[in-house]
Amino acid sequence: MSSPSLTLESPTPAAARKRRLLEILGALAIAGTYIYLVLNQPADITGGPGSASALIALSGFLAGAVLLIVAVLPTLPVSTLVLIPVALVLNIVLGQFVGSTLVPFYLDAIGTVLIAVLAGPAAGAATGALSSIVWSFFNPTVLPFAAGAALIGCVAGLAARYGLFRRFYLAPVAGFLAGIIGGVVSAPIAAFVFGGTSGLATGAIVSAFRSMGDTLLAAITKQALISDPMDKAIVFTLVAVLVYALPRRTRQQFPFVGRHRVLAGAGQSKGLPAGRTTVRSTVHSTGQDS
Amino acid sequence: MRLHPFTSLTAAGSTAVITTAAASLPLSLTVIAGAAFLAAAGGAGRRMAPAAAGILVPLVLSLFILHGLFFPEGTSVLAQWGPARVTAEGLRFALERTAQLSASVLVLLLCSFTISVPDLVAALSARGVHARFAFVLASTLTLLPAISTRLARIRQAQEARGLVITGGVFRRLAAFRWQAIPLVLSLVEEAGTRAAALEARGFGNSGARTSYREVPDPPLQRRLRPVLLLAAAAAIAVRLWQPTAGA
Numbered sequence: 067m068s069s070p071s072l073t074l075e076s077p078t079p080a081a082a083r084k085r086r087l088l089e090i091l092g093a094l095a096i097a098g099t100y101i102y103l104v105l106n107q108p109a110d111i112t113g114g115p116g117s118a119s120a121l122i123a124l125s126g127f128l129a130g131a132v133l134l135i136v137a138v139l140p141t142l143p144v145s146t147l148v149l150i151p152v153a154l155v156l157n158i159v160l161g162q163f164v165g166s167t168l169v170p171f172y173l174d175a176i177g178t179v180l181i182a183v184l185a186g187p188a189a190g191a192a193t194g195a196l197s198s199i200v201w202s203f204f205n206p207t208v209l210p211f212a213a214g215a216a217l218i219g220c221v222a223g224l225a226a227r228y229g230l231f232r233r234f235y236l237a238p239v240a241g242f243l244a245g246i247i248g249g250v251v252s253a254p255i256a257a258f259v260f261g262g263t264s265g266l267a268t269g270a271i272v273s274a275f276r277s278m279g280d281t282l283l284a285a286i287t288k289q290a291l292i293s294d295p296m297d298k299a300i301v302f303t304l305v306a307v308l309v310y311a312l313p314r315r316t317r318q319q320f321p322f323v324g325r326h327r328v329l330a331g332a333g334q335s336k337g338l339p340a341g342r343t344t345v346r347s348t349v350h351s352t353g354q355d356s
Numbered sequence: 357m358r359l360h361p362f363t364s365l366t367a368a369g370s371t372a373v374i375t376t377a378a379a380s381l382p383l384s385l386t387v388i389a390g391a392a393f394l395a396a397a398g399g400a401g402r403r404m405a406p407a408a409a410g411i412l413v414p415l416v417l418s419l420f421i422l423h424g425l426f427f428p429e430g431t432s433v434l435a436q437w438g439p440a441r442v443t444a445e446g447l448r449f450a451l452e453r454t455a456q457l458s459a460s461v462l463v464l465l466l467c468s469f470t471i472s473v474p475d476l477v478a479a480l481s482a483r484g485v486h487a488r489f490a491f492v493l494a495s496t497l498t499l500l501p502a503i504s505t506r507l508a509r510i511r512q513a514q515e516a517r518g519l520v521i522t523g524g525v526f527r528r529l530a531a532f533r534w535q536a537i538p539l540v541l542s543l544v545e546e547a548g549t550r551a552a553a554l555e556a557r558g559f560g561n562s563g564a565r566t567s568y569r570e571v572p573d574p575p576l577q578r579r580l581r582p583v584l585l586l587a588a589a590a591a592i593a594v595r596l597w598q599p600t601a602g603a
Contacts, residue, residue: 118595118596120376121373121376121377121592121595121596122596124376125592135489139488139489139492140488142488143560144551144554144555144559144560145547145548145551147488147491147492147551148495148547148548148550148551148554149544149547150492151491151492151495151496151499151547152499152540152543152544152547154492154496155496155499155500155503155543156540156543158496158500159500159503159504159507180540196489196492200492200493200496200497202464202468203468203497204407204468205407205411206372206411206460206461206464206465207411207415207457207461209464260415260419260453260457261419261423261449261450261453262418262419262422262423262453263418263422265414265418266414266417266418266421268418269417269418269419269421269422270421272422273421273422273425273426276422276426276427276428277425277426277428277440279428280428304532304536307532307533307536307537308536308537308540311533311537311540311541312540312541312544313541316541316544316545316548319548319551
């Protein structure tokens with residue numbers, strides 16, 4: 067869609083290297099913070115407010131998320147960039163509704179996963195992180211989960227890249243795996259920053275594990291391992307439904323979809339519910355829009 | 357006095373960081389009272405109260421149920437029903453966490469409810485922050501109210517066509533499709549149009565930009581911001597130096 071400009075200078079290799087460095091630094095900050103928190107298992111968490119670990123978790127994860135945004139955002143094509151606000155709105159509208167109700171799910175990643183499937187892992191990670199940061203304008207409690215959201219976007223993009231959205235039944239499996247990763251990374255945040263969870267239903271599950279004598283981090287990790295994989299399996303399924311319902315013309319706006327043959331072509335969409343989308347998802351040749 | 361958007365962001369952020377780092381109940385309560393007073397005085401209280409309640413009520417209930425009833429580390433038992441034990445330590449932990457989180461949430465909400473989004477966007481692009489971040493922020497904040505009304509309209513239209521949301525998981529999934537697909541389709545379609553329009557105006561190009569909107573930045577506020585940031589950094593440093601000090 068975008069052609070190289072004839073009057074403006076094109077990005078230099080040095081700028082690309084700098085961005086790659088920022089990406090790696092961001093990933094390292096997130097991974098390093100998680101490893102530090104798990105290895106040290108701060109003992110002060112229930113002895114007093116574990117604020118040293120809360121501060122480390124907050125600053126490490128946030129710095130990583132911001133670095134990822136700074137690295138990825140300038141590289142996205144405009145057609146992807148204008149979709150990010152749409153994704154954010156979908157995350158917020160659906161997540162705000164589910165988050166406080168009596169269901170132990172969040173469903174706050176539909177938009178992120180949608181972008182990841184259409185535009186790839188880097189765009190997915192940036193959308194996840196941006197989503198948390200922009201959403202925190204209405205609900206500051208989602209800000210600390212920016213790193214987890216970025217990870218979900220990245221994993222969803224990788225799943226799409228390696229063809230897990232070509233078969234309808236593989237999407238929930240990919241979601242389940244992404245949920246395990248996301249849940250494990252988000253659990254220390256819930257434990258150290260919030261001292262629990264922010265929802266009622268998830269809180270009830272944590273209470274059940276606490277009553278069996280688990281430590282707070284163990285109880286929250288177990289709750290995350292119950293809620294998150296189910297939640298992400300649902301989200302990935304819903305996104306698969308949505309993506310296959312998009313008209314072919316819309317899907318072709320995204321080079322990532324064509325280049326890696328993310329979606330199934332004709333005759334492979336019979337696993338879809340109600341079969342209404344089979345007409346739309348016709349032949350999909352590779353390289354048509356790169 | 358009108359605050360520059362960066363000043364209110366810095367002030368809110370540093371206050372949240374300092375409250376978290378200090379972990380002291382009196383300070384958290386002071387910050388809560390201060391935020392409530394400023395919200396009421398600035399006239400944002402009425403809009404802020406429902407938002408704050410929607411976030412804090414589930415959070416506080418969840419914390420008190422979790423730590424009030426189940427706190428295996430607690431020793432002084434106040435009451436006991438089966439596996440649930442109300443301990444003084446658990447209640448104290450829940451209270452401290454509640455105060456600390458409420459303080460941060462209220463301060464940040466106060467900031468986002470009093471900040472002017474056009475000013476923030478103009479200030480962000482003037483400071484060399486990529487125009488793309490400003491676009492994402494402004495676009496999301498303006499899309500959000502429009503989406504809720506559109507979702508309601510789509511539901512009405514589908515209900516007129518015979519959509520009844522009842523029954524099991526598959527029925528609900530079908531109902532989700534009926535409502536989400538028109539919404540996502542129209543949003544993606546509009547985004548495509550916007551992309552073409554933005555591209556035609558050189559949005560994707562790099563380089564300096566000028567803005568019609570000037571956001572005044574008084575020198576006093578310009579000097580105040582580094583001080584606030586230093587204070588927040590100092591609070592973190594003190595906390596990391598003495599991890600067990602304080603409450």
